[in-house]
Amino acid sequence: MKKFLYITLAMLASVSGVMAQAEPTWLENTMYASGKINVVIGVGVIMFLVLVGYMVSIDRKLKKLEEGDK
Amino acid sequence: MWNEVRAILAKDIRMEWRQPHALGSIFLYVFASIFVAYMGFKRIVDVPTWNALFWIIVLFAAFNAASRAFAVEHHGRKLYLYSIARPESVIIGKMVYNALLMLVMVGAGAIIYGVMMGTDVLREAHMLSFVLALTLGAIGLAFVLTLIAALAAQTDNNIGLMAILGLPVILPFLLILIRFSKNAIDGIAWSANGTYAWQLLAIAILSLGLSYILFPYLWRE
Amino acid sequence: MSHYWWKILSAILVLSSIVFGLMAPLAPGIPFATPDQLNNGVTSVTVVGYNTHFAEAEESLQVWVTNGDATFCPYEVAVVDDTHLRATFSITEELADAFFDLYINNAIDGTRHLPSAFLQNGLEVVDNPRPTEKCVSDLEAGLDAYNFPNQPILNETIRNLLFHVPSWFAMIFVMFVSLLFSIQYLSKGDFKADIAATSAAKVGLIFATIGLATGSLWARFTWGAWWVSDPRLNGAAIAFLIYLAYFVLRSSVNDEEKAGRLAGVYNIFAFVMMLLFVMVLPRMSESLHPGVGGNPAFSQYDLDDNLRMVFYPAVFGWIGMAMWMYQLQRRASVLAYNRLMKLNA
Structure with a gap:
């Protein structure tokens, strides 16, 4: 259960990470910082x-x- | 109490027979919306779409049917009803009547829908669960929406308020119902799917109890 | 003064939750490592830390990855600065699982890990791999300091738990107050109960707005979308719609007495339906909807006492603030009602 959660979260994170790399909008640059x-x-x-x-x-x-x- | 309920039920059914166009209009509504959906989709082979579209059509038909339950009672007849029966009997009678109406409508609607949209999706279905979903869905929608209809009937803006008040309240029931029925169509065993049926039943019984307690406060005038 | 004590207390609780909630440092953690794949053979990865002390505690630094049954240490670790290091792995073994967790241990930070940091790429996955040698020894406990847990993806936003979640608690609480007054109005017919029920519902709606808006912002930068379909989110949206409908119903009836009666009936009916959906169903459905659905958040944070020490005061503080707001609203409404009665008389 916990492992599944982590994997899902990791996949979500990598998806959002890929999206951020594709077009890092000013909003994402600001919000993901620090x-x-x-x-x-x-x-x-x-x-x-x-x-x-x-x-x-x-x-x-x-x-x-x-x-x-x- | 039960005699009163039976009397109100009999009165409603008799009235319905005397004005067949009113009942016919609801069935026409169901048929027309299924036909419109058919024109848009032709045949649906995708289970979630097939399932969700069916319940959305049923939902709006249920809104139509329930809002009639109190709107048809004009003022004089309301006073008459009030004098012969206790409000508890009136609401129970109306709920049972609505449930029967919805059962017939869901049954007929399912057949028409199946004929038009194709029954390919039902090949692997757990038929007993699916029939149970149709039954519980009809009864639950009727039970929850009857009290909302009674509320909306007391205001001037009947139809608009019915949707505003009814949708958020019926949404939890509808979401569980759609999930239960989709699982039934997918052929998921009762052991994994049964919880949803119990939840639907619990909501239906709860709304019955709440309506029984709350309706007298609406009827007072 | 004696009447103000709970207002002062809740203001102090909220203030302290803001101060401590923002001042407490976040525990050291590993937000991410790039690339997120381990190839067959030699792979070099960059690990990014947060609040870590890689350079300061370089002598005691240990890095390893594990997939549950196999553990590998890099053959070379190069520390760039306190929050960056490069590790080079060489892996050719047969494995049982495809996901690797990354662990880092040093004398200051203790053991920190990033779950599912790497996906294996081109490694041989079998059912019963040979056990690997233990390459990790003498782990340091790290310094014991007060800090908040550093969860992957959440990072600093874990502090939102102290603002976002108490607003939902406050909403449920004032909605419950509204329900009680609705019941009182229906049974006694006291107009003041009706005013109280309306005022409480209004404050509840304000906290629902806060909950929805803050939750949406939080979700966008952690889950990646402004709105995700999850039983709890849908329940919150339904609660919001129900109380909007409550006010539409009130305003569409001109007769005050009748409006109160209808709204009271709807309040009771809708509250029970909403409670069923928000509190009961997500838990019952959890077995079929694991992962991000349901409410995984609490079960993870519940264990952390540091966060809990600030979280509970925040909940009570915000409930107190909500009650204060409700009281102001009710007093103003009662004044307005009395004035109306005087004018009519």
């Missing part, structure tokens, strides 16, 4: 953006309530 640390940064940025979007929605809701007060 142990793929930029993927982690990307994940952090996505979380931050979605949470900010949520705060904006709450903000607008409260603003509507405050305007009703006047």
Whole structure:
């Protein structure tokens, strides 16, 4: 089971590796560099953006309530 | 309770006989979509395609059939139903009726589909499993979609909401069903394929129980 | 202050999971070796390490490959720098298996390996090969330091486990809260329960969005595609669709009381169906779908205590943050509802 997983992963990796060699786009160059640390940064940025979007929605809701007060 | 269920079932079947064009329209829908598929594909020898296309046609037919179950009851008749039967009996009656309808439709659909698309793929099939897939598929689709139909019937946008609400809920069932039926067609033994059948049965029974509990809250008005 | 304690606690947990999750170094590892084939005869390969100390610990360096029953050591190893070395193998034996794992041991890094690093090419594969001589001896244990496991392919992205996975936990948790309030609304008819259920579902949808977006990015640079067909991914997509449908249903009914009733019924029905699909089915189907399907991730990482020490606080922290967000949403919605009632009266 574990061996099968490794083999599958290795094949996936070699496929993506071959693809990267065929046409290394700027995105792949960036993301695969330094142990793929930029993927982690990307994940952090996505979380931050979605949470900010949520705060904006709450903000607008409260603003509507405050305007009703006047 | 069972008397009420039987009464509602009998009423639905009688109504269906009195308006054969309504029932006919669903069968025409099945036939027309199989024919359209036939025009597109001619003969399908590839098992996954044959199998998936069949269930997709059945799925949309099931949506059509289920959404009729409550839409046909106009307001006056709803009140009448409400006065003679408990809501639990109404939903069980409707589910059983839908299941019967779907069984007939899947059976007829499978025959028409086989005639048009060719039955070459079934040569090595585990026939008992395949028939079980047809049966469980018909019953399960009917059971899951009946409550969704009851929900959608309460809103103004019946047809559109039926698809939006129904698709994500039916998708797990459909995925397992397609896998089970594909394995049956491939001739995979019951010992390896039986789990899927139990899963389908579990979902069908679960939706029966949930509908029984939840429907009274929809019926209250 | 007493009302804030769990909010402060969850903020601290999340903050510490971010700090420790990003600061902890990754264990030494071997991301890849090129070419990925061993030929019959002499093959020279370049091995690339990550956070390794090939040059610093050159005296104790040992390199070998194994396919389970046969082990071979290179006859020449040339260290380029801390993360690069060239090894030259000469293999002419008969073998039982085609895949070789690569192992490297030294005094600083301990033993590191790359599973299935090489595929044999042109070697003779037989059922019962002769056993090979043991060419490895006196392995070093390596230095004991706090670090995260360096999995092949995942590499640094293993840190995403601390962001991506807790967002799913948080989603399931607030969806469960939403379910409870839906049940309460149906049985008691209390309008506040309906508002609570809606608010929780809204927060759940936000965390589902986070989970889907981060998961997609992660998958693209590890599995090679933005989306792969896997029971768990499909389950996540279905959960997302179900709660979108929940809000469509709400907005399509004008009568508040009726909308709450219909949405409550759908919430309960859909939640049970979703739970069945996300939690139960992938596990039951696993025997037929090994490998990347199912959820291989946890069984591997579960063993690593270093990661677990940060992972659990992250889960609880994010659940707390989700509850905080839910509370804000609910309080704003209750205010809006009260205002509406006052205006109507």
